[in-house]
Amino acid sequence: MPISPVLSGQATYPFVRLNQAAAARRAEGLEVIDFGMGDPREPTDPRIIEALRNGVRERMGYPAAVGLPELREAVAGWAERRFGATLDPDTHVIPTLGSKEAIFSFAQVVLDIAGGRDTVVLTEPGYPVGVRGAQFAGARVEELPLLESNGFLPDLDAVPAETWHRTALFWVNYPNNPTGVTAPPTFFERLAALAREHDFVLASDEAYTELWFDEPPVSALQLDDWTNLAVFNTLSKRSSMTGYRSGFVAGDPTIIAALKQFRPNVGTAPQEFVQRASVVAWGDEEHVERARASYAEKRRLFLELFRRVGLRDAGGPATMYLWVATPSGVSSEAMATRLLENGVIVAPGAFLGDSGEGYIRFALVPTLDECRSAIEILEGVL
Numbered sequence: 001m002p003i004s005p006v007l008s009g010q011a012t013y014p015f016v017r018l019n020q021a022a023a024a025r026r027a028e029g030l031e032v033i034d035f036g037m038g039d040p041r042e043p044t045d046p047r048i049i050e051a052l053r054n055g056v057r058e059r060m061g062y063p064a065a066v067g068l069p070e071l072r073e074a075v076a077g078w079a080e081r082r083f084g085a086t087l088d089p090d091t092h093v094i095p096t097l098g099s100k101e102a103i104f105s106f107a108q109v110v111l112d113i114a115g116g117r118d119t120v121v122l123t124e125p126g127y128p129v130g131v132r133g134a135q136f137a138g139a140r141v142e143e144l145p146l147l148e149s150n151g152f153l154p155d156l157d158a159v160p161a162e163t164w165h166r167t168a169l170f171w172v173n174y175p176n177n178p179t180g181v182t183a184p185p186t187f188f189e190r191l192a193a194l195a196r197e198h199d200f201v202l203a204s205d206e207a208y209t210e211l212w213f214d215e216p217p218v219s220a221l222q223l224d225d226w227t228n229l230a231v232f233n234t235l236s237k238r239s240s241m242t243g244y245r246s247g248f249v250a251g252d253p254t255i256i257a258a259l260k261q262f263r264p265n266v267g268t269a270p271q272e273f274v275q276r277a278s279v280v281a282w283g284d285e286e287h288v289e290r291a292r293a294s295y296a297e298k299r300r301l302f303l304e305l306f307r308r309v310g311l312r313d314a315g316g317p318a319t320m321y322l323w324v325a326t327p328s329g330v331s332s333e334a335m336a337t338r339l340l341e342n343g344v345i346v347a348p349g350a351f352l353g354d355s356g357e358g359y360i361r362f363a364l365v366p367t368l369d370e371c372r373s374a375i376e377i378l379e380g381v382l
């Protein structure tokens with residue numbers, strides 16, 4: 001039976017190994033505290049849940065790909081308040097079913113392989129979905145390393161001229177998963193200028209703009225010129241709504257028009273009751289401030305632990321992640337395995353990309369009490 005070679009050639013998701021080890025521990029009745037995956041466990045605000053319930057009708061037809069006008073207006077209102085960016089709800093924004101599916105399929109919307117635009121550029125270590133989507137779309141994939149020596153920003157000067165000519169799509173993700181760093185406005189300005197010069201699409205995955213601990217991170221929507229720009233955001237992390245699947249793409253009207261044409265083929269419009277809940281979520285900041293305060297407290301406790309035990313926090317000031325350097329000579333997988341043997345799951349940096357070797361990632365999703373228990377365990381192990 002024919003199976004896509006891209007699919008059959010895919011390595012087993014490396015986290016499977018860790019998940020199996022964790023399951024074995026649980027089967028023995030031992031406790032496991034899971035800092036592995038970034039799935040928030042903060043409760044969703046009751047007003048959002050109520051809007052979802054009230055949005056269910058006796059008959060629900062197919063949702064339209066363009067989304068409800070109320071949702072596009074709520075997103076535009078949020079972008080204006082948060083970034084001072086003025087989105088036209090009709091031409092600058094389209095809702096998505098969370099951002100994962102939109103990130104995955106975006107290469108299909110943009111690539112022109114026969115026309116010589118066959119390359120998707122991404123950064124590593126990173127969220128793997130952009131690479132997978134590019135591979136399924138038949139793209140040539142180039143990954144730029146995020147190195148601590150360069151502030152975990154890609155070295156744009158190291159990109160060969162040939163790559164710029166072949167690039168259809170360039171993905172960046174700031175605040176960054178897994179390193180937690182934010183990008184300065186000058187970085188977005190330079191990359192956006194390159195996108196206009198070489199006529200590729202700059203895709204800015206901004207899933208973590210709302211999880212910050214010193215000052216609010218910038219968005220590419222704060223650029224003066226949105227030509228060739230697509231910004232992806234989501235309620236998953238901001239509002240602890242991973243299960244709802246609700247996000248949006250905003251930016252260049254030509255890209256939004258292309259998405260309006262593409263997305264009805266796929267059937268990925270969010271359900272209307274989810275859209276109604278999302279209107280409430282984008283309209284409220286109080287629940288976001290509460291979540292931020294909760295992450296900040298967990299972060300503070302862990303950073304104190306790292307100082308006490310002499311581990312180096314190598315990460316930046318945002319996201320739910322802590323990016324921690326392993327002691328010299330200890331691989332990220334060896335360290336994660338040792339912590340798992342003591343009941344604490346973390347992600348080995350090498351699982352997120354070659355340049356992630358030498359680091360482990362904590363996703364601060366367990367409860368504050370679980371974090372305290374984990375800190376007690378780690379105090380004895382590290």
Ligand SMILES: Cc1ncc(COP(=O)(O)O)c(C=O)c1O
Pocket residue numbers: 038097098099100101103127173177205207233234235236242246247
């Ligand atoms: C960098 C990054 N982008 C996008 C997403 C996708 O989030 P969602 O599909 O829940 O909106 C994630 C999820 O972990 C992520 O880490």
